[in-house]
Amino acid sequence: MSSLKQKLVIVGNGMAPGRMLEHLFDASAEYDVTVFNAEPRVNYDRIMLSPVLAGDKTYEDIIIHTEDWYSSHGITLHMGEKVIGIDRAAKTVTSERDRVVHYDKLVIATGSNPFIIPCPGHQLEGVLAYRDLDDTQNMIAAANRGGRAVVIGGGLLGLEAAAGLKNQGMDVTVLHLMPTLMERQLDPAAGHLLQKALEDRGIDVRCQSNTKQILGDTEVTGVELDDGTVIDASLVVMAVGIRPNVQLAKDAGLEVNRGIVTDDHLRTSDPSIYTLGECAEVGGMVYGLVAPLYDMAKIVAADLAGHEVAGFKHVDTPTKLKVTGCDLYSVGQFGEGHEEIVLRDATRGSYKRLILDGNKIIGAVLYGDVVDGGWFNEMLKAGTDISDMRETIIFGQRHQGGGAFDEVAAAAAMSDDAEICGCNGISKGQIVTAINDQGLTTLDQVRAHTKASASCGTCTNLVACVMAATLGDAFEQKSVTPVCGCTDHGHGVVRETIKRAGLKSIQDVYQTLEWRSSEGCAKCRPAINYYLVSEWPGEYQDDQQSRFINERVHANIQKDGTYSVVPRMFGGLTTPDELRAIADVADKFDIPTVKVTGGQRIDLLGVKKEALIPVWDDLNKAGMISGAAYSKGLRTVKTCVGTDWCRFGTQDSTGLGVRLEKLLWGSWSPAKLKLAVSGCPRNCAESTCKDIGIVCVDSGYEILYGGAAGLHIQGTTKMCTVPTEEDVFEYVGALTQYYRETGFYLERIYKWADRLGYDAINDLIINDAEARKGFYERFLYSQKFAQIDPWAEFVSGKDAHEFTPMADIKLEAAE
Structure with missing residues (x-):
């Protein structure tokens, strides 16, 4: 049958031809498809390169079509193979590997090339463009070496590159030729606000700056401006524009402008x-934003399938910036000479400007508060007469009419061609059609079938409103459980927003996510406090008043109102001096019960609240620190005696347990962490039911995780076997950090692993050495701030940073 199919050859494998193929297969068109991709990889979401550069996503996160997708659709994909010639008479294309392929229909999707300013030094090593994954990875590699980056160009790509490099730890200077940033998309007022926001993030922005030359012999050392200013630099990123890549078409004799x-x-x-x-010029215009490119894809697919379809029409496409904390929206015209309505709110740092022609919106520029951007754009496209709401329109959709604003009703009123997801060019009509045709009832299903809200996530609420308007009570909205009654947002949204928007205080979180209460509640405050501590170690000051009572007083409250005090015993080991100190404290403060715990420690039960400070003071004088039996972090590392005493032991399990506990103590995590190290497979330390377990074997150390032995009983899952203790530290530290960075507050590690998938976790920690080492390095960095005596300030009012009795433990364990 395949020999009867027409041969379709596609030159280029970007987002537009990928979307065109999806439409073509949806139309059940019969083609034998061959795709040539100059890049050595599959199709990926280029507009999400900025989050990759910033470290928020990986390449795997932004893949659109896997190799399995191509093979399942019978597509022949030649990766890393550029087409160098088209013979229109013979209807063949020739690749750089001398591969000749016949076509009946050919689609040229060669994209664009970055414009490189031909100034002296532009060919030096360290001068990069910003167009594809290779550029992104080269910038990340440069950022890992440190230094200063100079980004030439203050447009969308330049600012996203600058923000990403800053997030990667580089000093960054942006040079822009024009008086204000993004002058093609923003008016001067919004450009000024954007510049101030970037400068507040530590990015040096210099407008009206022209590059004279890039300095260096073989590598970049700096940039000299026309006015003689020299800026030291180890990296220069050119982001001054793109040019359609038309050479292949021009050489083939096609009409090119x-x-x-x-x-x-x-x-x-x-x-x-x-x-x-x-690379396409339609109606005298070329396009770079994704929405019109996806419109093109739909038209080409329909034409190839032999279906009637309306021709391409120009529609103003909104501009959005993917820089966390800098929300802007611009669409249509914003030049002078038209009537305008402006709202400035200095307190909230927002600016809104509507440009009118009579009683119709022809342009909108929003900075800070962009929630009504889509609504304004809808009225712009529809040519809506705004006479009846002229006095209130600038305040947004929520302030129209007399009743309470209904988001679902507003979504229902949107036209079918209203854009819902700008990242993927998905309209309301596409979502509604998918819901009805596929029987979708959950947000995850809609994401999987349409990609709406699957990229940056800012349209998630709007997608949910469309679903609610379409499905009514059948919409399974509760698939995401809110953090608490103060918000509708789940833990995932809160964590992601803190990271992406750079939020560094509890009040910032409440304001940005529009919390319904002024101070939160006992359920959400500890969660947000944890997320801030986890995301910004060393920057965010842990708020003790946002912790549970047990954590605030460093003891577990009992049913009679007294407290349980548990000193730490590393690996279950103690000394006669420690035992004497515990006995003396029990006698001195008339503590009624002294008990050995299941975690191989001694528990002082029945301590009165007024005795907590003096009890800890006496234990502290004996060199004992808190065992954190109350913490959302490391509790214990249980051990057996191992090779020191046991005739079956294969490794020094006690010593390893002590060293692991010294590495991990004080660490915060979403929920409590219990570890165990068993000296042999007989498993006397019960490693196979702990959050993380180590079983010593002849060949090294088996690492297990995801066990539970409380209300829920579950055995561990094996991750891998490693040969040395140093490997144990790295793998366990990386696993702990991955859990800390992605776990939800109070989510035990086994629930976290069930949610993310054991195979995915294992693959990342075991097979991706670079990712594993990155997690471990962040773990060690975080421990600099975690391994501070958590009750020193409680005891004596000292700054906790002044009292670190175990300050060198982490280094000792890592050596």
């Missing part, structure tokens, strides 16, 4: 050849 000239159905001057994407 700025881009490859097409009719409104994306057909070139050769009826057998289509073009789409950034």
Whole structure:
């Protein structure tokens, strides 16, 4: 059958041709498809390169079509193979590897090339563009070496590059030729606010600056400006614009202007050849934003399938910046000479400007508060007469009419072609069709079938409103459990927003996520406090008043109102001096019960509240610190005697347990962590039911995790076997940090692993050495701030940083 199919060859494998293939297969069109991709990889979401650069996502997170997708659709994919020639008479394309492939229909989707300023020094090592994954990875590698980056260009890509490099730890200077940033998308007022916001983040922004030359012999050392200013730099990123990549089409004799000239159905001057994407010129215009490129994809697919479809029409596409903490939205015209309505709110740092032609919106510029951007754009496209709401329109959709604002009703009123997800070009109509045709009832299902809200996530609430308007009570909205009654947001949204928006205080979280209470509650405050501590170690000051009572007084409250005090005994080991100190404290403060715990420690039960400080003071004088039996962090590392005493022991399990506990003590985590080290497979320390367990074997150390032995009983899952103790530290530290960074507050490690998937966790920690070492390095960095005596300030009012009796433990354990 395949020999009867027409042969479709696609040159380029970006987002537009990928979307075109999806539409083509949806239409059940019969083609034998061959795709050439100059990049050595599959199709990925280029507009999400900024989160990859910033460290928020990985390449795997932004893949659109896996290799399995191509093979399942019978597509021949040539990765890392550039097409260098088209023979229109013979209807063949030739690749740089001398591969010749016949076509019946050809689609050219060669995209664009970055414009490199031809100033002296532009060919030095360390001068990069910012267009693809290779550029992104090169920038990340440069950031790991440190130094200063100079980004030339203050447009969308330049600012996203600057923010990403800053997030990676580099000093960053942005040079922009024009008086204000993003002058093509923003008016001067919004450009000024954007510049101030970036400067507040530590990015040096210099407008009206022209590059004279890039300095260095073989590598970049600096940038010299026209006015003689020299800026030291180890990296220069050119982000001054793009040019359609038309050379292949030009060499083939196709009509070329700025881009490859097409009719409104994306057909070139050769009826057998289509073009789409950034290389296409339609109606005298070329496009770089994703929405019009996806419109092109839909038209080409329909034409190839032989279906009637309307031709391409220009529609103003909103501009959004993917820089956390800098929310902006711009669409339409914003030049002078038209009536305007402006709202400035200095307190909230927001700016809104609507540009009117009579009683119709022709442009909108929003900075800070962008929630109504889509609503304004809808009225712009529809040519809505705003006479009746002229006095209140600038305040947004929520302030129209007399009743309470209904988000679901507003979503129901949107037109089917209203854009819902800008990252993936998904309209309301596409979501509604998918819901009805596929029987979708959950947000995750809609994401999987349409990709709406699957990228940056800012449209999640709007997608949910569309679903609620479409499904009514059948919408399974509670698939995400809110943190508490103060908000509708789940833990995932809170964690992601803190990270992406750079929120560094509890009140920042409440304001940004529009908490319904002024001070939160006993359920959400500890969770947010943990997320801030976890995300910003060393920057955010742990708020003791946002912790549970047990953590605030460093003891577990009992049913009679007294407390349980548990000193730490590393690995279950103690000394006669420690035992004497415990006995003396029990006698001195008339403590009624002294008990050995299941975690191999001694518990002083029945301590009165007024005795807590003096009890800890006496234990502290004996060199004993808190065992943190109350903490959302490391509790104990249980051990057996191992090779020192046991005839079956294969490794020094006691010593390893002590060293592990000294590495991990004081660490915060979403929920309590209990570890165990068993000296042999007989498992006397019960390693196979702990959060993390180590079983010593002849060949090394088995690392296990995800066990539980409380209300829920579950055995551990094996991660791997490693040969040395140093490997144990790295793997356990990396696993703990991954859990800390992605776990939800009060989510035990076994629940976390069930949610993320054991295979995915194992693959990341075992197979991705770079990721594992990155997690471990962040773990060690966080421990600098975690391994502070957690009750020193409680005892004596000292600064906790002044009292670190175990300050050198981490280094000792890591050596």
